[in-house]
Amino acid sequence: MNFNFIDLVEYIGTFAFAISGIRMAAHQRFDWFGAYVVGFVTAVGGGTLRDLLLGVPPFWMHSASYLICTAVAFLLVVVFKKQIERISRAIFIFDTIGLCLFVVVGIEKTLLMGEFPFWVAIIMGCITGAAGGIFRDIFLNIEPLIFRKEIYASACVLGGVVYWICSRAGLNIVVTQAFTALSIFLIRFIAVKYKIGLPTMKE
Amino acid sequence: MNFNFIDLVEYIGTFAFAISGIRMAAHQRFDWFGAYVVGFVTAVGGGTLRDLLLGVPPFWMHSASYLICTAVAFLLVVVFKKQIERISRAIFIFDTIGLCLFVVVGIEKTLLMGEFPFWVAIIMGCITGAAGGIFRDIFLNIEPLIFRKEIYASACVLGGVVYWICSRAGLNIVVTQAFTALSIFLIRFIAVKYKIGLPTMKE
């Protein structure tokens, strides 16, 4: 049950991230194959970098479901182009849910290995959530958005701290996961709604 | 004999890819060292990413021959600049041969590990063939060509499918390799000759 739930959220996250990658590739007039690749890299790039750093085989090499998720996202973007533009608010929420869940997955995978201190798990959570978008921006040859736009990766760090506090407080794992995901969601939602950003560096 | 043949094709592929990287670096007026590095990364980058994902040591760390191949390519570009421009048709054919052979090498190295399903081998074949060019374009700070220009990585996917069909049909390994390489070569050759490309995404 818990297993299926995690799987479900991973697919939702993969799907949302793939849509974001494919839409941005479409804006730059990539061809179909290129758009599919950008979608896939956006979706699995963060988890892949995490797995390489942790020294374990990349997660997507053991199940074709991530390829299929990306294919469904691709078909939807190609066929329902206009409708998707209209529900971009829903897409934003999907994307943020994906982010929350990827961070939780990244933290837990690292902790489960039992070799690393907690701050490494927080970094791995951030990488799982945010690195796919960085790869997407490198592929599109644009400056990584997350370094200038809104609260994004920094929400992942705060979510990691929430996870740490909850687990130190002895809270149940499911409650800890829920609090972590919820805190990331709220921080990002509020930051975007009220246009709150981190200070920028002075030149 | 078979071993020597594979080695030979790897050197041809390395050489052709290195030349493509060095020529593009020259167009952006890189210095000699930078051009050499771009040539080397173009040649070995795809196989290196494949090996990192598979969890094995990068292939070029066990033999200096890839460094030497790149050095020969570098010297040729520096000394015979004009002549190389004139035989760019031959270079294109070399480059495509390199692509075909890299895909076959990538598929077989993955299958030999015996841990991964066939679709992973196809992806690894594509990565071996196409990722070096992506790294080259990132280094040159241009948008990766393979996502917009002609049939390239998609030919590798089709070649992977041909490999799969041949091996399912029980064909001899050498015949399978030959059919795979030939199919990639023909798809790419025809696509470039008749300017056939994949559809581009609508903005």
Next chain:
Amino acid sequence: MNFNFIDLVEYIGTFAFAISGIRMAAHQRFDWFGAYVVGFVTAVGGGTLRDLLLGVPPFWMHSASYLICTAVAFLLVVVFKKQIERISRAIFIFDTIGLCLFVVVGIEKTLLMGEFPFWVAIIMGCITGAAGGIFRDIFLNIEPLIFRKEIYASACVLGGVVYWICSRAGLNIVVTQAFTALSIFLIRFIAVKYKIGLPTMKE
């Protein structure tokens, strides 16, 4: 004692590289989090790529000191912005010291594994010293500086050759390290002072 010395130089190198990354991120008006990430990647990116290629866990995952070093660098850049611009000559010297030390660390870590020929160690020394700057430039979406500007990575190669000569000559390890670091420092210092660069490729 020797151990503490190596640690000290690693922290100096990390600190200097982080400052270079943070200052360049500031020039592009990154937000605080983005600037910190760019600083961290500049500092540890080279060693991380080296460790992935060597198949060992990235060095910074075992000690928070690299994160802390980067945080100190970040605070200094934010608080003492103007003063740092004024001592940019000292920063250049720090940066070059960092480079020298990173190259030595990269060579020795590779040799200690006992699996690789010496030329791999030289490449790993260069990657440790120079790849962080390449990642920085990719994140900032500018063409990697080291491929066009001054002697940089090529000084690392020459330093690696000095290391090899010294160790073949049977010199003591500390003398070998000192000669290597000194040769890189001098090559780079002289190259920058007299504006000596490698020839650029002809277009």
